[in-house]
Amino acid sequence: MLAKDLISDVIPALRTSDTGTKALGWMDVFKVAHLPIVNNEDFLGVISESDIYDMNMPDEPLGNHPLSLLRPYVLEDQHVFEVMDVMSRLQLSLIPVLNASKHYIGVIALPDLLHYFADLSALKNPGGIVVLDLNANDYSLAHIAQIVEGNSAKILSSYITAYKDSTKIELTLKLNVVDLTSILQTFERYEYVVVGSHMKVDEMDDLYEDRFDLLMRYLNV
Incomplete structure (x- = not known):
């Protein structure tokens, strides 16, 4: 399975004009600790809960503040094992997915990755x-x-x-x-x-x- 096959159809991307308060609200709704920041199709980076709390000004636009994370992402045609490796190493709750032109097309959330791994490992099948x-x-x-x-x-x-x-x-x-x-x-x-x-x-x-x-x-x- 490739990264594009696991893209979430519910988790939105933030824009630089969005505030930290809005970002925290979305994180709570979708049960994630990170969200991507995108302008049009351009992926700018990932913001975390700690980034927003460190701002100490959650009502200001996100574009006014630097991000602690760089631009972690995977390409749509990367294998799911590579996705697992990136998310594990960076301890992310989601990972942005880009196409061959490096344009943003969505995210993969950790729960979806875990469900796939459970199916892949036959963990749901009866047995010892x-x-x-x-x-x-x-x-x-x-x-x-x-x-x-x-x-x-x-x-x-x-x-x-x-x-x-x-x-x-x-x-x-x-x-x-x-x-x-x-x-x-x-x-x-x-x-x-x-x-x-x-x-x-x-x-x-x-x-x-x-x-x-x-x-x-x-x-x-």
Whole structure:
């Protein structure tokens, strides 16, 4: 997915003639801590809540004051991963999007980005999560997938967290099964270090209920 596919159709841009009071009101309405400033199609920069409070004159036009942030933006054809990187590094609640001519076309808000990431990571799908700790040189997704699929499960998504100044990595797997017992045992048999496993409470309840029903049917035979 590209940046242009996530542009919000509700968050407006400010103009230099708008006041800090107006900007704060919009920030409250749209639950953001930043807003873009645009004149016609020209993107001038991003103003933050702290910028406005530092002015100490919120009823003056925004054009009368300098911005603490430069001109953070992404281009409409940049991949969503690059959008995530920019927003994370700059700690933005939204990011302006420009076209190839560097004209403003809209913003991407953090909640929309998080919803997309949830869909991308299959977080909404039922299933369990396994977290492994391993050396980067020992990482083989093919072998890990073989272990998972050998236990009648599939990997829905995976991502790696690298440790600073270390050869260790943390691998998080989202699987399509709730009962992780056999998978965890197999990982341990292959000497993988399992640092965590998670299942939703309601999914655990369903699992235990299914097992209880099976036990009752067995005892009634």
